[in-house]
Amino acid sequence: MAEPGFARTRAEACARLAAFVPRAGRAYAARRNLDEGPGRRTTVSELSPAIRRRLITEEEVARAAVAAHGLASSEKFVAEVCWRSYWRGWLEQRPQAWQRFVSGVAQAEQRLAREPALAATYADAISSRTGIDCFDAWVGELEATGYLHNHARMSFASIWIFTLRLPWELGAAFFFRHLLDACPASNTLSWRWVAGLQTVGKTYLASAETIRRVSGGRFRVEAPLATQAPPLPAEPPVPLVPLPAPPAPDPELATGLWITTEDLSPETIGLPPIAAIAAVDGIGGDPAPLKRAHADAGLADACARASAHWQAPVTRLPEPDVEAGLVAWATASRLRQVVTPHAPVGPVADRVATAARALAEAGIALVPVMRQWDRAAWPHARKGFFAFRPQIARLVA
Numbered sequence: 001m002a003e004p005g006f007a008r009t010r011a012e013a014c015a016r017l018a019a020f021v022p023r024a025g026r027a028y029a030a031r032r033n034l035d036e037g038p039g040r041r042t043t044v045s046e047l048s049p050a051i052r053r054r055l056i057t058e059e060e061v062a063r064a065a066v067a068a069h070g071l072a073s074s075e076k077f078v079a080e081v082c083w084r085s086y087w088r089g090w091l092e093q094r095p096q097a098w099q100r101f102v103s104g105v106a107q108a109e110q111r112l113a114r115e116p117a118l119a120a121t122y123a124d125a126i127s128s129r130t131g132i133d134c135f136d137a138w139v140g141e142l143e144a145t146g147y148l149h150n151h152a153r154m155s156f157a158s159i160w161i162f163t164l165r166l167p168w169e170l171g172a173a174f175f176f177r178h179l180l181d182a183c184p185a186s187n188t189l190s191w192r193w194v195a196g197l198q199t200v201g202k203t204y205l206a207s208a209e210t211i212r213r214v215s216g217g218r219f220r221v222e223a224p225l226a227t228q229a230p231p232l233p234a235e236p237p238v239p240l241v242p243l244p245a246p247p248a249p250d251p252e253l254a255t256g257l258w259i260t261t262e263d264l265s266p267e268t269i270g271l272p273p274i275a276a277i278a279a280v281d282g283i284g285g286d287p288a289p290l291k292r293a294h295a296d297a298g299l300a301d302a303c304a305r306a307s308a309h310w311q312a313p314v315t316r317l318p319e320p321d322v323e324a325g326l327v328a329w330a331t332a333s334r335l336r337q338v339v340t341p342h343a344p345v346g347p348v349a350d351r352v353a354t355a356a357r358a359l360a361e362a363g364i365a366l367v368p369v370m371r372q373w374d375r376a377a378w379p380h381a382r383k384g385f386f387a388f389r390p391q392i393a394r395l396v397a
Contacts (some may be wrong), residue, residue, distance in 0.1 A: 002084050006049045006147065006180055008297035010265055010305060017064055019046040025069035035149035038141050044149065045077075049180035051084060053298050059373040062396045070210060071393055078392060080150075084186050085373070085395075086388045089342045089381030091185040094238040099190045104169035111167065114253025118166070125164055134211050134219035135159050146180035151214045157194040158206035159359050162226035168195045169218040172284035178288045184346030196381035199384065205229035205241030219309040243378060244372040246342070257306060258326065258355075258366075261295045262348050264302035267309040269369055274310040276302045276333035278326060279303050282319045285291045285347045322351055323330075323358035330364050342370040 009014035013186055024045070031043040050056050062081050065074040066373045091097060112119040123129075138156050142148055148156065153175070160171040172191040176182045192198035202382045205228070208221035212361035249255060252274040259266055283291065317325035330338055338359060343349040356366040373395065380391045 001145040003260055004266055006149060007055060008294060008296065008346050009301040010050075012054045013047065013300075016045065016050070017045055017056060017061055020047070021064050023069045024065040028074075029374070032076060032080070033151055033214050035151055035319050037215070038145050038147070039150070046147065046251070048084075049146070049294060050298075052181040052183050053083070053261055053295065054265050055298050055301070056266065057268070057396070059371075064393075066396050073395065075392075078396065079208075079389065082388075082392050082395070083378070084183070084387065085377045086381045086385050087185040088183070088374070089378030089388075090189060091345045092378055093243060093382060094225060095241065095366065097192070097238045098184055098345050099212070100186060100235070101172065102239070104204070105173045108167035108170045112170075122131055122166055125160065125166060130164065130223070132159060132163070132220055132223040132267075137219065140173075142178045143288070143290075146178055146288070146294065148179070149214075151210075153190070154204050154209055155193060155206040156214040157191055158204050158229060159225060161195050161232075162229045163206065163224075166194070168197075168232065169326070177286065178291060180291055180294050185344060189270060196229070200234065201231050203229040203231050203262075204320050204349055220260060233385070240382065246375060247367050249337055249367045249369065250341045250365075253365075254334055255308070256330055256333055256335040256338045257312070258338050258340040259299065259302050259306060260340060260343055260348050261299050262346075263371075264298045266302065266306055267372055269341060271339055271369060274306070274312050274339075276329070276335065277303065277306050277310070277312050277314045278317055278329045279314065280317045280319060280322050280325065282321055283351045284350055292393040296355075318356065322357050326355050327362045327364070330359060331362060333394040335364060337365040337367055339367045341371050342368040342374065 007016050029317060030041070034043045036042065047056065047061060051058060051061060058081050065077050068074070071078065075179045086122050093304045112122055126139060128139045130136055135156060138148055138152050157171055161164050161168050168191050173189055176187050179187065189198055194204045195205040206225055208225055211219055211221050251274050254331055255272050256276040256278060257271065257274045259277065261284055281296065283297070285294070287295065307314045315329050317329060326338070340352060343352050352368065377391065379394055
C-alpha cells in the first residue's frame, strides 16, 4: 500500500492505484461528489498529484479502471482522468491563454499596490479571514495538504470571483503555488471556466446548500454568498495554433536524458539508449514549500529509476543557470543529442525552449519526446470537452 499522504514515488502511486481500482466503477460515479474532508476521503483516488507529474500516467490509470470494470461502469472515473489530457491538449493549441494569464497576474498585482481596499480583501482571503467558514477552512486545508476536492475548488473559485470580487488571476496563481496537482493547463483553464471566459458566458455560482450537502454538513455557510455570477468581460478569442509535428531522436547519436518534473516516468516512454542523465531542481516557478518538497521527492525517485533502467549516471544540476549547466554536462558527457519528455505549455516548457537554444549553440540537439497518448489525444482538444469525450474509448483501447 502507498504510505499516508500523497504518492511521492512511482511505486507508491502504483500501489495507490491498485488500492483504489475496486472503487473506480459505479461506486465512484455514485459518491465522487462527496467531500469527506482531509484524511478521510474514500470517494476519490487522490492520485492527481502523481498523475500531474506523471509518476503514473493518465493512460495507466484509465486502462486499469477499464480493465477492472469495463468502460461503461468506469466511465465517470475515466472521464475525470481524461480531463487533464483534454486541458493540456487545449492549451497546447492555444498557448496565448497561458500568456494572458501570466500578464493578468502582473496587472492584478499592480492593482493591489494601488487599491488598498482590494489589497485588504486579498490579504483576508489568503489568510482565512473572510468569515466564510468553508472558504477559510479551504485556505487552511490547501496550505496544509496541497489538495482540495474538486467541488471545493469550484466553490472556492466562485466565491473568490463573485463574492469577494477578487481578480481571478490572483486566485489561480494562489492555487498554482499550493496545489500539488496544479498544472498550467488544468488550473488556469478551470479558473477561466468558473469566470465565464473558457466557455463564453457560462459561469459557476457557488451555493451554500450545495456546499453543505457535498461536505456532509461540515460547513454551516452562514455568511452571504453572491446570488449571481455574471461572466467577466469578454476577451478576444484565443487563437488556435497547429500542434507541432513531434520530432524523433536519432538512435545513432550519443544521447543524454534530461528529466524535469513535468514527466517523472521517462522509462515508460520508449527512448533510445541513454548514456547520461541530468535533472534540474525547481524550474517550475515559485511553489509553496510543500509543493516543492513533493516535486523534489518525485524527481529523486525518477532519477533513481532512470539510472537503474539505463545503467547511466545521474547529474543533479543547480537551478540558477540551467542552460549553462546543461551545456557543461552534455559536453563533458560527450553527447550529440539530449532527449527530454515533452513539457506542456508553462514555465518548464519556457525553460526547455531556452535550453534548446543554448545546447544548439554548442552543437547539441535537444529533442522533446511526446508520449503516444498525447499525440493521440491532444488533436481532439480543439473544442469543448463534450466534443473530446467520444475519443476516450479509442484512447483506452
